[in-house]
Amino acid sequence: MTGILSIKNLVVDFKLRAGNTRALNQVSLELMNGEILGIVGESGCGKSMTALSIMGLIPSPPGKITGGSIIFDGEELLTASKTRMRQIRGGIISMIFQQSMTSLNPVLRIGDQIAECVLLHEEVTKVEAWARAVETLTMVGIPEPEIRAWGYPHELSVGMRQRVMIAMALSCRPRVLIVDEPTAALDVTVQAQIFDLLKDLQRETGIAIIMTTHDMGAIAELADRVAVLYAGHIIETGSTRDILTNPQHPYTRGLISCVPYLGENPTEVRPYLTEIKGVMPSLTGFESGCAFAPRCPYKTPICEEVRPENEAVIGVHTAACHNLKYVAAV
Ligand SMILES: Nc1ncnc2c1ncn2[C@@H]1O[C@H](COP(=O)(O)OP(=O)(O)OP(=O)(O)O)[C@@H](O)[C@H]1O
Numbered sequence: 001m002t003g004i005l006s007i008k009n010l011v012v013d014f015k016l017r018a019g020n021t022r023a024l025n026q027v028s029l030e031l032m033n034g035e036i037l038g039i040v041g042e043s044g045c046g047k048s049m050t051a052l053s054i055m056g057l058i059p060s061p062p063g064k065i066t067g068g069s070i071i072f073d074g075e076e077l078l079t080a081s082k083t084r085m086r087q088i089r090g091g092i093i094s095m096i097f098q099q100s101m102t103s104l105n106p107v108l109r110i111g112d113q114i115a116e117c118v119l120l121h122e123e124v125t126k127v128e129a130w131a132r133a134v135e136t137l138t139m140v141g142i143p144e145p146e147i148r149a150w151g152y153p154h155e156l157s158v159g160m161r162q163r164v165m166i167a168m169a170l171s172c173r174p175r176v177l178i179v180d181e182p183t184a185a186l187d188v189t190v191q192a193q194i195f196d197l198l199k200d201l202q203r204e205t206g207i208a209i210i211m212t213t214h215d216m217g218a219i220a221e222l223a224d225r226v227a228v229l230y231a232g233h234i235i236e237t238g239s240t241r242d243i244l245t246n247p248q249h250p251y252t253r254g255l256i257s258c259v260p261y262l263g264e265n266p267t268e269v270r271p272y273l274t275e276i277k278g279v280m281p282s283l284t285g286f287e288s289g290c291a292f293a294p295r296c297p298y299k300t301p302i303c304e305e306v307r308p309e310n311e312a313v314i315g316v317h318t319a320a321c322h323n324l325k326y327v328a329a330v
């Protein structure tokens with residue numbers, strides 16, 4: 001698989017009256033063509049900021065990208081012009097924003113909302129844009145798309161509205177789709193349907209997807225590969241199988257133990273932490289040591305002094321922990 005999007009050493013700072021907060025600290029990620037990459041971590045760890053950085057939409061001020069690079073298909077996005085970013089956003093890289101269930105316009109026909117996205121990015125007639133809207137509604141499994149396109153959002157169930165959101169994001173046939181917390185507001189049945197839809201879309205169109213979530217269960221369902229984010233740091237990456245069956249970092253182990261059951265054998269005993277005590281610290285970027293050290297049951301003196309780098313575990317599996325061998329043996 002070849003890479004399509006490469007984030008290197010990304011740093012995002014928020015300058016606030018109360019002081020500086022480093023929301024992302026040297027984040028590096030690689031998105032491969034046609035894969036679903038899951039970014040997982042608890043609230044405030046930087047999932048949305050990672051997604052918004054790619055889109056060039058960090059709220060500024062107070063936020064600012066102060067370091068690193070984001071390269072899409074050979075092109076540096078951080079120095080791209082505003083016009084170029086407008087073309088890329090929605091046209092080539094598309095994002096479904098966190099809590100965007102309510103962002104459908106209640107007084108516009110569904111077909112018009114999707115057609116509007118197409119008209120914004122492509123030289124097409126209104127008739128062609130409408131046809132694309134219907135075609136995209138078909139793609140995302142809306143029944144009777146020709147009729148539904150004439151309807152309004154309130155006529156649809158929550159799950160169907162989520163499909164329309166996905167259709168809007170896909171209307172220009174982007175190469176990358178970013179879905180920020182896709183299922184936070186959905187019940188489990190609808191969640192499962194949305195996951196199936198995203199998997200089908202990936203398989204049928206070859207689109208690369210980044211999904212952010214706080215839920216390891218969602219990762220297990222959907223992602224091919226996972227990056228675990230903690231207080232603005234990537235602390236572990238690997239295939240979903242590696243992460244779920246052989247988690248290395250104490251934080252990842254904790255995240256997995258917060259999910260009732262993930263393996264193929266429900267009686268399997270998992271000797272992981274039963275909860276992650278404490279809260280994620282707010283960071284300024286100047287602290288030394290591992291960001292997880294204050295909560296880590298395995299910490300040793302070096303953890304508070306030296307920030308651990310991501311190191312290879314096996315193959316593409318990496319983790320940033322000074323005590324990998326010791327933790328893995330527990
Ligand atoms: N508007 C803002 N003003 C100040 N700081 C902010 C702002 N937005 C984000 N941050 C900082 O960036 C960090 C990461 O925020 P982000 O929204 O990316 O978290 P998240 O992982 O998406 O959380 P959630 O799961 O709650 O959506 C926060 O912990 C906070 O310190």
Ligand SMILES: [Mg+2]
Nearest residue numbers: 047048098180
């Ligand atoms: Mg978020």
